[in-house]
Amino acid sequence: MEDIAHPETPGSDPAEGEAVLERRGLDRLIAVLRHDGYRVIGPTLDDNAIVLRELESGDRLPDGWGVTTAPGLYRVHRRDDAAVFGHSSGPQSWKQYLHPPRRQLWSTDGDGDFETPPDEEVAYAFLGVRGCDLAAIRVLRKVLCEGTPADGRTAALFSRLFIVAVDCTEPGGVCFCASMGTGPGAHGEYDLRLTERLGDGGPRYLVDVGTSRGADVLARVPHGTAASEEVERAAQAVCAAAEHMGRHMPDVDLRELLRTARDAEVWDDVASRCLTCGNCTMVCPTCFCTTVEDVTDLSGTHAERWQRWASCFEPEYSHLHGGDVRESGQSRYRQWISHKLGTWYDQFGSSGCVGCGRCIDWCPVGIDITEEAARLTGALPTIGPDPTEGSG
Amino acid sequence: MAPASDPMVPTRYRVGDRTTETHDSVTLTLVPVRAALPTFDPGQFMMLAVPGVGEVAISISGDPAAPELQHTVRAVGAVSRAIHDAPVGSALGVRGPFGTGWDLGSCAGRDVVIVAGGVGLAAVRSALLAILAGREAYRRVVLVVGARSPDEFLFRRELDAWGASGAIDLEITVDQPTGDWDGSVGFVTEPVGRLSLDPGRTTALLCGPEPMMRFAARVLIGNGVAAEDVRVSLERNMQCGIALCGHCQLGELLLCRDGPVVDYATAGPLLHVREL
Amino acid sequence: MNHPASEPNPRLAGLDPEHLQTLLGLSRLVQFAAGEHVFREGDLARRLWLVQDGRVMLHTYVPGRGDVPIQTLGAGDVLGWSWLTAPHRWHFTATALSEARAREIDAAILHESSSADPAFGYAVVRALSGALVDRLQATRARLLDLYGEPDSIPRQTNPAAR
Numbered sequence: 049m050e051d052i053a054h055p056e057t058p059g060s061d062p063a064e065g066e067a068v069l070e071r072r073g074l075d076r077l078i079a080v081l082r083h084d085g086y087r088v089i090g091p092t093l094d095d096n097a098i099v100l101r102e103l104e105s106g107d108r109l110p111d112g113w114g115v116t117t118a119p120g121l122y123r124v125h126r127r128d129d130a131a132v133f134g135h136s137s138g139p140q141s142w143k144q145y146l147h148p149p150r151r152q153l154w155s156t157d158g159d160g161d162f163e164t165p166p167d168e169e170v171a172y173a174f175l176g177v178r179g180c181d182l183a184a185i186r187v188l189r190k191v192l193c194e195g196t197p198a199d200g201r202t203a204a205l206f207s208r209l210f211i212v213a214v215d216c217t218e219p220g221g222v223c224f225c226a227s228m229g230t231g232p233g234a235h236g237e238y239d240l241r242l243t244e245r246l247g248d249g250g251p252r253y254l255v256d257v258g259t260s261r262g263a264d265v266l267a268r269v270p271h272g273t274a275a276s277e278e279v280e281r282a283a284q285a286v287c288a289a290a291e292h293m294g295r296h297m298p299d300v301d302l303r304e305l306l307r308t309a310r311d312a313e314v315w316d317d318v319a320s321r322c323l324t325c326g327n328c329t330m331v332c333p334t335c336f337c338t339t340v341e342d343v344t345d346l347s348g349t350h351a352e353r354w355q356r357w358a359s360c361f362e363p364e365y366s367h368l369h370g371g372d373v374r375e376s377g378q379s380r381y382r383q384w385i386s387h388k389l390g391t392w393y394d395q396f397g398s399s400g401c402v403g404c405g406r407c408i409d410w411c412p413v414g415i416d417i418t419e420e421a422a423r424l425t426g427a428l429p430t431i432g433p434d435p436t437e438g439s440g
Numbered sequence: 441m442a443p444a445s446d447p448m449v450p451t452r453y454r455v456g457d458r459t460t461e462t463h464d465s466v467t468l469t470l471v472p473v474r475a476a477l478p479t480f481d482p483g484q485f486m487m488l489a490v491p492g493v494g495e496v497a498i499s500i501s502g503d504p505a506a507p508e509l510q511h512t513v514r515a516v517g518a519v520s521r522a523i524h525d526a527p528v529g530s531a532l533g534v535r536g537p538f539g540t541g542w543d544l545g546s547c548a549g550r551d552v553v554i555v556a557g558g559v560g561l562a563a564v565r566s567a568l569l570a571i572l573a574g575r576e577a578y579r580r581v582v583l584v585v586g587a588r589s590p591d592e593f594l595f596r597r598e599l600d601a602w603g604a605s606g607a608i609d610l611e612i613t614v615d616q617p618t619g620d621w622d623g624s625v626g627f628v629t630e631p632v633g634r635l636s637l638d639p640g641r642t643t644a645l646l647c648g649p650e651p652m653m654r655f656a657a658r659v660l661i662g663n664g665v666a667a668e669d670v671r672v673s674l675e676r677n678m679q680c681g682i683a684l685c686g687h688c689q690l691g692e693l694l695l696c697r698d699g700p701v702v703d704y705a706t707a708g709p710l711l712h713v714r715e716l
Numbered sequence: 717m718n719h720p721a722s723e724p725n726p727r728l729a730g731l732d733p734e735h736l737q738t739l740l741g742l743s744r745l746v747q748f749a750a751g752e753h754v755f756r757e758g759d760l761a762r763r764l765w766l767v768q769d770g771r772v773m774l775h776t777y778v779p780g781r782g783d784v785p786i787q788t789l790g791a792g793d794v795l796g797w798s799w800l801t802a803p804h805r806w807h808f809t810a811t812a813l814s815e816a817r818a819r820e821i822d823a824a825i826l827h828e829s830s831s832a833d834p835a836f837g838y839a840v841v842r843a844l845s846g847a848l849v850d851r852l853q854a855t856r857a858r859l860l861d862l863y864g865e866p867d868s869i870p871r872q873t874n875p876a877a878r
Contacts, residue, residue, distance in 0.1 A: 153448045156491050159473075159531035162449045195683050195697075200446060310691070310713045337686030340679050344492035351492035355448075358685070365687060367677050369516065370866035379715035387689065394692035395683075464865065516866050558863035588863040615858040617785040622813060624788045625773070627854040634792045649862035655853070 067255040067266060068274040069242075074132065074253065075106030076269045077212070078175065084265070086173035086210055089145060091138065096124055098138040100145075103175065110135065117221035117405065119414030130251055133176055133244050136220025137404045141333030142181055143188055145172050146205055153340065155352040167201050173210035177238065179231025180223070180404035182213050184333035186236055190396050191336050210261065213238035217285040219293045222405030224418055227296035230402045232289040240266060243282040254282050295418045297389075297403065298425050305424055306390030310382070314427040318420055319378035321413050326359035328407035328415075329384065334400045335359070360384050385420060447682045450489050450533025451477055453509060455526050461512060461594045465559060466524050467501065470509040473531060480504055481541030482566035483673065483701045486511065487681045489533035490526065494519035497678040499563035499647075499700070500537065504570055509534065512562035512594060538681040540701045542567045542671060547643045548577045553635065553665075555656045557586040557628050557648025561594045563673050563700075564647050572607055581608040582635060586628035586648070589614050590621045628652060629659045639664030647673040654711055657704045670704035674711075691716055726766040726792055726819055731843035735836055742829055743819040748772075748812035754795065757809045761798035762823050767791055770816025774808045787855075788813065794847040799823040 069077070081088050082104075092101045092108045098115060101108070114127040115135040127134050154162040177185070193203045213234035216225075225231030234241055239262030243254040254274050257263045309315075329335040339358035344351045358365060361380050366373035374380045392400035401417065408416045453470035460466050477486075480500050488511060489495035496519045502510025515524035526532060544567060552571065556564045564583075571581055583602065587593045593612065603610030611631040613624035624631065628648075642665050646653045653672045661667055674695050679685040681696045688695040691710045693702065710716055728736060743766070748754060754765065754772060767789055774787045786808060789795050795818065798806050830837025 154450075156533075159452065161452070162491075162533065164446055164449055192684065199448060199684075307691075310716065336684070338679070339685065339687070340495065342489075342492050342494045348492060353448075353489075353491070353495075358679075358687070360686065365677070368675065373676065374715045376715060383689070383716075386691075387686075391689070391692040395694060586863070588861070592863065613788075615861070615863065621785070622773075624771070624790070625785045626787050626789075627857040629850075629857065630793075630854050631790075633850060634790060651857065651860060652862050655857055659850075 066274045066279050067257070067271040068278070069253040069255060069269065069271050071111075071130070071132070071250050071252075072106075073269050073271055074109065074175075077265070078103055078106050080265055080268045081173040081175075081210065086171050088173045088175055089142070090175035091133070091135070093124065097122065098124060098135045100138070100140045100142070115220070117409050119222065119408050119416050120411055121221075121414075122409050129246050131244060131246055132251060133214050133216075133242075134218065136216070136218075136223055137178065137180065137333075137406050137409075139331055139406070139410060141331065141404070141406065142174055142177065142185060143333050143336070145174075146185070146188055146209070147192060147202070147336055149357045151355055153353045153355050155350065157351075158349050164201075167204055169208075170205070171208040171210070172205070173212065175212045177211050177213045177234065178216055178225075178404075179213070179234040179236075180225045180228075180402040181333055182211065182234045182236045182238060183228075183230035183402040184404070185209075185211070187334045187396070187398060187400060187402065188336060190398070191334075195396075210265075211238040211240075211258075213241040213258075215241065215243040215282075215286050217244070217282075217289050219289050220405060221294055222408040222416075223403065224293055224295045224297055224405060225403035226290040226293045227299070227418075228399065228401055228403030232293075233286040238262070243286065245278065245282055245285075254279060295405075295408075295416070297401070297418050298422050300421075300425055302389040302399070302421060303391070303393045305421075306386040309424050309427070310386070312427060314424055315378045315382050317423065318381050318415060319376070321415060322377055322381045323413060324361040324363075324377045324380055325412060326361040327410045327412065328417075329359040329361060330357070331406040331410045332388075333402065333404060333406070334388075337365075339365075360387070385417065388417070389421060447535065448680065450487070450495075450535050451475060452531045453534045454531050455528050456508060458526075458528055461596075462592050464516075464524070465512060465514040465562075465594060467510055467512045467562075467595075468523070468526065469502070470511065470532065470534065471507075472509075476507075477509075477534060477536060480537035480566075482544060482570050483541035483563065484537040484539045485681075485700060486534050486536035487538070487678070488513075488523050489535070490519060490522040491533055493522040495533070495535075495679075496520055496523070497538075497675075497681060497696070498523070499566075499673070501562040501565045502569070503573075504566055505573060512559070512565070514559045535681060538696050540697075540699055542645050542701055544570055547571075549579065549641075551580040551582070551638055551642045552578050553582045553584070553632070553637070553642055553644045553660070555584045555586075555628055555632055555644065555646045555648070555653075557652040558588065558592070559594065560646075560648030560652070560673070561585055564645055565595060565598075567645060568602070568608075572602070575607050579641065583608050583610050584628055584631050584635075585610070585612045586652070587612070587614055589616045589618050590623070591618065627655075629655050632656055633659045633663070635663075637663055637665065639666075642669060644670045645673075646670065650674070650711060654708075657708065661704070667705035667708060668703050671701050672704055672707050672711075673700045674702055674707060675700060726768045728766060728794070728840075728843045728847065730846045731839060735839040735843075738829070738833075738836055739821065739826075739840055740819060742825050743821045746818055746820045748816045748818075750812055750814050752812050754810040754812060754818075755806045757806050759806050761796065761804045761806045763820055764794065764796040764799060764823060764826075765818040765820050767793045767795055768817045768819060771813040772810050772816055772818075773813050774810050776808045783809075787851075794844060794851075797848065 088103045090103045091098050093110045109132045112130045116123045156162045216232035238258040241256040245252045337358045338355045388400040452473040456471045457469035485497045485499045498511045501512040513524045515521040617625045676688040678688045683694045683697040772789045775783045775785045
């Protein structure tokens, strides 16, 4: 049932002569991917944040930019080095490409057939997918593609996806990937995995090949061979990052804890702070809820159905028989955290949370999901350790 | 043309017939314009769409053995009213069948007690038709139906015929008597409480407003029927019917996939948490 | 009118067989024709009945509306509660809708037997209370108007909601 693996030493067995790229190798990597027909999505500085955009070239990467994150706080700042990936999760996640905020489901005229929009056959290459986000992509694939009959367009997006993952060596201010078993090293399914190393000559990127598709791309990017000590030091840096996380999810059986807490009084506390604004659901890389909307043209004969992102914090989300089942803010916060940390296991076989910390960052009142989980533990002390987690 | 396999794309069905049941409910008989959807199990639902207005989940009320599709629709909102008003010859969009059914197979050789209130009778009619078609497979079959007033019974003539046939024990009761009603007056739990049951060999199927199902389940369980043998048909906001939109969650259950029919051992604790 | 008991005796849920026998021993079997009144509103209330078969309707007169049915009772139901409390007068009228048979118990005799055997009295009161609770809960359920049109039911703001 558990599909988030334990954090392991990234890079597994360092291949004899692991590849290494210089900074210009990243530019070349982007060019090769674009040549192969991918739309390369990666981080860039825009609007005072590190956001995800389509990258025409490596010039747009956020060299030397870092971020300061804390509950309810996100600020970019200049680093004193030229790191390209020296920043933690921004306000967006990769889900906006795999599970678009708006898309048309069908259109119809009169009593005619229902037409679906054609598959535009977009192939994305994601550059800079951290461990937390790699886990999130895996979680989304499970939800959107592996349940009841999969929607062809979404399944195709996932199958065409090229992933260049990135290890983290600096925990961000709100990150807790280590305690969720998703980082700081990126592990799982990727085509290439980079570990950024900063030295006097500028940043270098150790490359681990994950698939033959990745090997094929790497072969066309000029690269050197890393010394085994360099590989070893990189692995140690990632391990060290795991020891310096700023926060962690309590090591308890969260599924059982949340199930037991349903009727408890504990929710009044967070309810007094939560604005039910829904920011957390928008920035969360695994929140997937949608709502459908029907529209017509003025003549009323052409109708379309559109699907848009929805949030369980919307009052009308649970609309039924003239009212909303979850009317209070309390019940809606309980729903969000219980689903994310608890019932997701029942429905999809894993936790819905990957420890990226975005919800903590982007909550206007700074509600911290790890703190709320700890508060529940304090209020209900009888719940034991998580049986699905291994040691560490 | 959309591929038939895309689960969010409806199939066109034409309204072949309309039967008025009450002042706000109608039974529509639908026929496929081209391809028909797969056959259903009693208790399952379809997503019915009026393009441009919206889509709602409606239990299938017809005979699973019949070629046409029947739905009994009560006009309670914009979409259900549009479906309710659909004239003969108009075309609706249909997706499904979705969800869990009443599992009549597991009722073979047992007493079946069906309790339906209000429009909930529509969701058990398909089960009744299937039971009547294979009556010898079951022991005693009891149907208890509650309605607000005498004018608000669905399938009134069919109910009378079923009662008169002797194939089932029928009890109908109203909350508010009107006119010259000389039948039973009282909430459905009262005739249910009066049943002399063989609780170890009884399966109960309940459908109606949620509090009605809770109260009736309490009476049945109080009289010895196992919670696992009491089944309820649950309802929540549904947008997709295929476990992708998230709206129909009730605790760990996704009602479009783990319901709408849920056993009371599972459902009972969930139904007693406010605003879950 | 008395007739020999030929049908199974009514149960009273929650009353053990021994005490049920004692209670039935205090009762007599009575029969009502369709349309016959069992009791009338305002009369002295001195008896209760355990309905054995048939149907009885409880109703009251409302000027302009005529006789308004309140509840129907059938086999297994307890009929008649007003003997319990002052002023010991029937609240409503009870009329048999069909031929009906019941076990009639005199309230004074029940009080006497209960004083003489408090264990029996307590058991009977507990069982009667159970029947009363069921009747009350079913009546409250009707007040909820659960089958009504959702938009027509006035909404009450949830005091616990934010």
